[in-house]
Amino acid sequence: MIFRLTHYFFALLTQPLRLVRLVVFAFIVAGATPLFAAEIFPSSLAFSSNSLQKQGEGKRKKAFLSLYRAGLYLKTKNDDGVAISAADEAMAVRLNIVSGLISSKKMKSALWDGFEKSTKGNLEPIKSEIELFASGFADEIVKKDVFDLIYLPGKGVEVLKNGESKVTVPGLIFKQALFGIWLSDDPIQASLKKAMLGAK
Numbered sequence: 001m002i003f004r005l006t007h008y009f010f011a012l013l014t015q016p017l018r019l020v021r022l023v024v025f026a027f028i029v030a031g032a033t034p035l036f037a038a039e040i041f042p043s044s045l046a047f048s049s050n051s052l053q054k055q056g057e058g059k060r061k062k063a064f065l066s067l068y069r070a071g072l073y074l075k076t077k078n079d080d081g082v083a084i085s086a087a088d089e090a091m092a093v094r095l096n097i098v099s100g101l102i103s104s105k106k107m108k109s110a111l112w113d114g115f116e117k118s119t120k121g122n123l124e125p126i127k128s129e130i131e132l133f134a135s136g137f138a139d140e141i142v143k144k145d146v147f148d149l150i151y152l153p154g155k156g157v158e159v160l161k162n163g164e165s166k167v168t169v170p171g172l173i174f175k176q177a178l179f180g181i182w183l184s185d186d187p188i189q190a191s192l193k194k195a196m197l198g199a200k
Contacts, residue, residue, distance in 0.1 A: 040096045040146060041071040047150045050090040053077065058195025059098070060188070069096045070182060072196040079197045081183030085176050088153050093182065093196075095147040104141050108134045114181035114188050129174040133159065136166035151175045 041057050055078065057071035073092040078084055084091065115123060115130050123130065136159030137147075148160040156170035157178060180187075187193040 041069070041094060045073050045092060045094070045148075047090070047092060047148075048152055050075065050152065052090065052092055055079070056196045056198035057094075058192045060192050065099060065101065067097075067099045067102055069098055070094070070192060070196055071096075072182075077198075079199070081187070081193055081197055082185060085179040085183045088172050088175075090150075090152050091179070092148055092150040093179065095149070097141060097143055097145040097147075100143045102141055102143075104137055104139065107137045107141055111137070111181075115177055117186060117188060118177045118180035118184050120186075126171070126174045126177055129169050129171055132167060133157065133169045133174070133178070136161070139166075149178065151179070 041054060043054050045052050045054075052073035052075060055072040055074050057069055059069055060067045071094040072084075073094065074084065075090055111134055112130065115126070119126070139161065146162055148158075148163075150158045150160065152158070153172075156168050157175050158168045159166045182188065182193055182196055
């Protein structure tokens with residue numbers, strides 16, 4: 001029996017097409033992403049008929065660890081972080097979790113810290129909006145999760161997790177504080193802001 005299985009396996013390896021299928025199957029079994037999968041940060045994204053172009057992307061690091069990658073998508077190219085944060089126009093930030101150390105609790109805590117910095121400690125006017133926003137991260141977070149934070153004028157910020165809508169938070173003031181986490185004059189990480197704005 002063992003001889004037959006071994007013979008069959010080597011027979012597969014001699015057939016190019018079957019070999020490709022075997023490799024793809026191995027990726028699926030292992031939970032990995034095949035090399036030909038779509039980019040996580042494509043050059044453009046479309047949300048509700050809004051075509052957004054990638055401005056830039058970079059890594060969020062803390063204590064020498066990479067936590068997530070963040071990509072900024074805009075309707076038109078713009079490298080002014082403060083102006084982008086303030087603008088009442090369609091835009092998005094895509095987050096790709098690259099660390100297994102990020103949990104739902106840690107993510108929500110990090111967001112609160114980010115809002116604290118973005119608003120210079122003035123959280124009270126948008127406290128209820130932040131709490132609503134944080135609920136979009138309540139489910140377990142694992143490595144390779146992708147979150148889209150999409151702002152559309154008149155609607156607010158919608159949180160998508162792996163393409164599934166989780167919550168929508170209304171208000172331009174909230175949106176300004178959210179994007180300010182990465183793009184304000186005092187961002188959570190200067191090198192990340194630079195990368196998201198497309199600086200080389």
